[in-house]
Amino acid sequence: MNKEKWIQCALEKGMEGFEIYQSFQTEKEFSWYEGDLDSFVTSKFLGTSIRGLYNGKMANMALESVKDEEMDSIIEQLILQAKIITMKEDDALRFPEPIEYIDRVTNIVYPSIEEIKEFLSVLEKEILAYDQRVSQVSSLSYSYQKDKRSIYNSLGINVEEADQGQFLVAAVVVQEGEEVRDASHVLVIDSLAQIDREEFVKTLCDKALGKLHASSLKTQNCPVIFERGAMTSLFSAFTGLYKGDLIYKELSPIKDKLDQQIYSEKITVIDNPRNKDSLNQLSFDDEGCPTREKKVVENGIFKTPLMDTKSALCLKRESTGNGFKPGYAGKVGVSAMNMYIAPGEASLEDLWKHMNTGLMITSLSGLHAGIDFASTNFSLQAQGYWIENGKKDHYVTLITVAGNFLELMNKVVEIGNDLDWSYRSMACPSIYFEDCSIGGE
Amino acid sequence: MLNKKECELVLSHAMSSNADFAELFEEEGVNEAIGLLNDKVETMNRTSRSGIGIRLYKGVQSVYGYSNETDMDSLFALVEDLAQAFGKAEPREIVLEETVVKNNHPVVIEPLEASIEEKIDLLQRAYKSAKEVDERIFKVQSSIGIVKQYVQISNSNGKLVKDTRTRVRLAVHAYAKDGDNMQSGFEGPGASSGLEFFEQRSPESVGKIAAETAILLLNAKDCPSGKMPVIIDNGFGGVVFHESCGHSLEATAVAKNLSVFTNKLGQQIASTKVTAIDDGTIPNGWGSQNVDDEGNLQQKRVLIKDGILNSYMIDTLNGRRMGMESTGSSRRQSYKFEPTSRMSNTYIAAGTDKFEDMFVGIEKGLYAKKMGGGSVNPKTGEFNFSVSVGYMIENGKITYPVKGASLIGKGSEILLNIDMVSDNLLRAQGMCGSSSGSIPTDVGQPAIRISSITVGGTANE
Numbered sequence: 001m002n003k004e005k006w007i008q009c010a011l012e013k014g015m016e017g018f019e020i021y022q023s024f025q026t027e028k029e030f031s032w033y034e035g036d037l038d039s040f041v042t043s044k045f046l047g048t049s050i051r052g053l054y055n056g057k058m059a060n061m062a063l064e065s066v067k068d069e070e071m072d073s074i075i076e077q078l079i080l081q082a083k084i085i086t087m088k089e090d091d092a093l094r095f096p097e098p099i100e101y102i103d104r105v106t107n108i109v110y111p112s113i114e115e116i117k118e119f120l121s122v123l124e125k126e127i128l129a130y131d132q133r134v135s136q137v138s139s140l141s142y143s144y145q146k147d148k149r150s151i152y153n154s155l156g157i158n159v160e161e162a163d164q165g166q167f168l169v170a171a172v173v174v175q176e177g178e179e180v181r182d183a184s185h186v187l188v189i190d191s192l193a194q195i196d197r198e199e200f201v202k203t204l205c206d207k208a209l210g211k212l213h214a215s216s217l218k219t220q221n222c223p224v225i226f227e228r229g230a231m232t233s234l235f236s237a238f239t240g241l242y243k244g245d246l247i248y249k250e251l252s253p254i255k256d257k258l259d260q261q262i263y264s265e266k267i268t269v270i271d272n273p274r275n276k277d278s279l280n281q282l283s284f285d286d287e288g289c290p291t292r293e294k295k296v297v298e299n300g301i302f303k304t305p306l307m308d309t310k311s312a313l314c315l316k317r318e319s320t321g322n323g324f325k326p327g328y329a330g331k332v333g334v335s336a337m338n339m340y341i342a343p344g345e346a347s348l349e350d351l352w353k354h355m356n357t358g359l360m361i362t363s364l365s366g367l368h369a370g371i372d373f374a375s376t377n378f379s380l381q382a383q384g385y386w387i388e389n390g391k392k393d394h395y396v397t398l399i400t401v402a403g404n405f406l407e408l409m410n411k412v413v414e415i416g417n418d419l420d421w422s423y424r425s426m427a428c429p430s431i432y433f434e435d436c437s438i439g440g441e
Numbered sequence: 442m443l444n445k446k447e448c449e450l451v452l453s454h455a456m457s458s459n460a461d462f463a464e465l466f467e468e469e470g471v472n473e474a475i476g477l478l479n480d481k482v483e484t485m486n487r488t489s490r491s492g493i494g495i496r497l498y499k500g501v502q503s504v505y506g507y508s509n510e511t512d513m514d515s516l517f518a519l520v521e522d523l524a525q526a527f528g529k530a531e532p533r534e535i536v537l538e539e540t541v542v543k544n545n546h547p548v549v550i551e552p553l554e555a556s557i558e559e560k561i562d563l564l565q566r567a568y569k570s571a572k573e574v575d576e577r578i579f580k581v582q583s584s585i586g587i588v589k590q591y592v593q594i595s596n597s598n599g600k601l602v603k604d605t606r607t608r609v610r611l612a613v614h615a616y617a618k619d620g621d622n623m624q625s626g627f628e629g630p631g632a633s634s635g636l637e638f639f640e641q642r643s644p645e646s647v648g649k650i651a652a653e654t655a656i657l658l659l660n661a662k663d664c665p666s667g668k669m670p671v672i673i674d675n676g677f678g679g680v681v682f683h684e685s686c687g688h689s690l691e692a693t694a695v696a697k698n699l700s701v702f703t704n705k706l707g708q709q710i711a712s713t714k715v716t717a718i719d720d721g722t723i724p725n726g727w728g729s730q731n732v733d734d735e736g737n738l739q740q741k742r743v744l745i746k747d748g749i750l751n752s753y754m755i756d757t758l759n760g761r762r763m764g765m766e767s768t769g770s771s772r773r774q775s776y777k778f779e780p781t782s783r784m785s786n787t788y789i790a791a792g793t794d795k796f797e798d799m800f801v802g803i804e805k806g807l808y809a810k811k812m813g814g815g816s817v818n819p820k821t822g823e824f825n826f827s828v829s830v831g832y833m834i835e836n837g838k839i840t841y842p843v844k845g846a847s848l849i850g851k852g853s854e855i856l857l858n859i860d861m862v863s864d865n866l867l868r869a870q871g872m873c874g875s876s877s878g879s880i881p882t883d884v885g886q887p888a889i890r891i892s893s894i895t896v897g898g899t900a901n902e
Contacts, residue, residue, distance in 0.1 A: 039502065039504065039779070040504040041505045042523065043508060060484075061486070065511075077487070081485040085483065085484070085485065087482065136699075138699055173699070173820055182820045216895075250580065365825050366815060366827060368814055369813040370847050372829075372844070372845065375623060377844065379664075379827060379897045380897075381897075399849075400898075403899055439666030439667060439847075439849075440667075440895060441667070
């Protein structure tokens with residue numbers, strides 16, 4: 001793709017600005033099943049998306065096959081798309097700004113195919129040997145991914161950034177009598193040699209074995225701890241609350257609550273795409289705007305929406321560097337990146353002791369359907385442990401947890417200190433709440 | 442797309458290894474989406490897709506690679522990369538013979554060729570209709586999504602098949618506000634069809650239903666929790682079967698003994714009132730195809746007949762593991778996904794009970810009028826789905842609307858607890874996400890009654 005030629009062509013045809021975004025990805029994944037290589041997936045993919053301004057309106061298009069000879073007709077189509085946009089709000093491309101690039105010291109060592117096979121083979125045997133109730137390693141895979149994204153526009157932006165990662169994923173099934181439970185574990189790794197296999201096997205298997213002898217609960221309201229994984233799931237489902245575009249369109253339930261108390265004063269929410277502990281770190285967003293750390297909620301007070309260029313223009317503020325695409329083909333929208341709730345002082349065990357009796361929820365299912373964003377009501381399938389006299393008692397399943405997110409976040413008793421970024425781009429510590437509505441028998 | 446000779450060259454190269462099967466899945470296509478906020482056009486996006494997925498098997502092992510670099514040198518390099526997993530062998534020459542497949546899903550008004558104004562007009566009509574429902578409707582988001590997909594599938598057994606898929610879907614989110622109380626409603630019908638689909642399913646009806654849902658929820662009370670009888674209405678209520686049972690009947694789960702229904706063929710797994718079908722051949726159905734994504738003709742599969750497990754949904758690779766033939770159930774989102782067994786248009790067949798009779802004898806229960814989505818863990822069979830609009834049933838009568846409810850249970854138990862199946866079968870459209878990506882599927886059922894299921898709500902006493 002002759003990028004300069006495309007820009008020139010777009011400007012000649014009357015566009016006020018033009019931008020080319022490219023994402024190049026290579027991936028390999030090896031899956032192991034019952035003593036043999038089960039599948040191997042390899043890919044190499046270059047995605048290109050273009051966007052251009054015409055009369056202040058932005059049009060977007062994505063291409064998987066770019067041919068310079070089709071440039072004229074594609075740009076004419078793009079102009080046609082921009083012309084049909086009738087929203088009064090204008091959009092803009094960005095000018096270049098100084099970017100402080102994140103220092104990516106990497107110790108990644110890529111293994112050979114033989115090393116991968118040997119590692120997975122041994123690991124599968126060790127998982128199966130851990131306990132006689134381990135009936136199956138249902139999923140075991142090693143993968144790596146290398147990404148590079150670049151932005152080039154008519155205002156002078158010419159930036160690119162690359163990232164890479166290796167992952168080990170395992171899922172296990174355990175069985176006792178008729179009862180079947182499962183669990184999975186993910187590690188982001190620099191090298192296979194660095195993995196403590198014994199620790200990995202123990203974490204994975206204990207997670208699944210701890211779920212045996214499960215029972216439901218009686219329907220009730222009771223004190224609840226959302227363990228960090230479950231808290232992260234619930235919190236992630238409501239990050240739309242802070243999005244500048246939804247606030248401008250009056251679709252966010254906290255649209256008119258800026259500088260007001262929305263949560264318990266114990267809650268502080270921070271968004272930091274540069275967070276070195278998280279899975280991905282990004283020096284600039286998908287519009288080329290430098291990223292930065294910002295407090296979105298401070299001591300319960302809503303301090304700033306997250307914004308891309310367009311929503312910042314609408315709200316007459318500055319972009320927070322949160323303009324991200326949901327994949328190379330999607331259009332830029334507002335997105336949280338490495339957002340988290342600031343941790344407190346108490347360990348998870350302290351939270352159990354302080355709650356004494358109640359429910360600890362460890363995982364939630366049905367988040368794509370059981371959340372009503374407009375009202376912030378939620379009703380979800382939950383699993384966890386009953387806590388009795390400050391200790392883990394037994395595993396609980398086939399229950400629901402329901403409530404209203406804004407109300408729940410005002411019922412915080414105590415926040416844990418167990419923030420865990422490992423393979424996440426969003427994180428919460430465990431949080432103990434006064435009560436929540438539990439549905440069961 | 443590659444020509445026949447080029448396909449043969451790539452396949453022959455792939456089979457010059459210890460692989461016993463090779464397949465090329467080529468795809469070209471366009472996705473177009475236009476979105477309105479109220480009566481203003483907010484976005485229009487177009488994606489042109491083009492790429493290839495190459496798969497090799499050796500026994501039950503598979504290797505898969507994809508790329509959007511489709512020149513012969515890149516494809517040979519990709520094949521080399523894949524074949525190294527199995528090792529080199531004597532060259533084999535593959536000769537293809539094209540099978541022409543009949544198109545059962547004709548398109549009258551090509552949606553990509555229709556004018557943009559025509560498509561915007563459909564959205565404007567949906568918006569106006571939604572606004573007219575009630576003055577408390579303050580925002581309406583509507584969109585039309587169009588997918589055109591051309592596929593060419595060839596394999597080392599000499600198969601060469603082409604198929605064209607065209608899909609349209611209109612989605613409307615309506616938002617209602619009364620003071621601080623904000624609620625939303627959704628409706629999103631679609632079909633494997635051209636724009637003529639909206640002659641039978643008018644945009645006005647779509648906007649109206651979304652808006653009426655939002656208004657109803659403004660006045661809905663919190664739903665109570667606990668075990669109770671539940672009547673699940675027809676149409677999207679079929680998501681219950683999709684989640685609680687459908688995924689567990691896919692060979693992806695069955696072949697590796699990850700499903701509660703493994704080794705249960707011929708056994709009673711549901712109430713005798715239940716006959717369940719997965720039919721990928723329904724003319725113009727949202728989840729229909731002429732051929733599956735391995736090039737096998739789509740089929741109508743009777744999964745459960747009068748409560749007895751009759752068939753799984755099987756793709757070729759998992760079929761090898763199970764010692765069974767493919768049922769034409771292999772699907773994928775695009776060339777970026779290795780295909781596997783998936784649902785198409787899945788529904789519970791009409792029964793003989795009358796809808797009105799289902800309420801008789803219920804002292805306290807829930808009428809789930811409109812369902813949201815759900816999910817399942819096939820290993821444990823535990824599933825959940827959300828009720829977006831419900832009504833309480835008290836002493837056999839509908840009393841008041843409720844919101845914020847979910848239903849949970851175990852698939853193996855819920856099917857046995859269906860005690861009434863009415864005669865008003867209706868299908869509805871959804872997107873199903875699983876290991877081979879997000880694909881269009883129909884769910885469907887007549888109204889069914891479940892004698893007891895756990896309802897999760899917020900109004901605990």
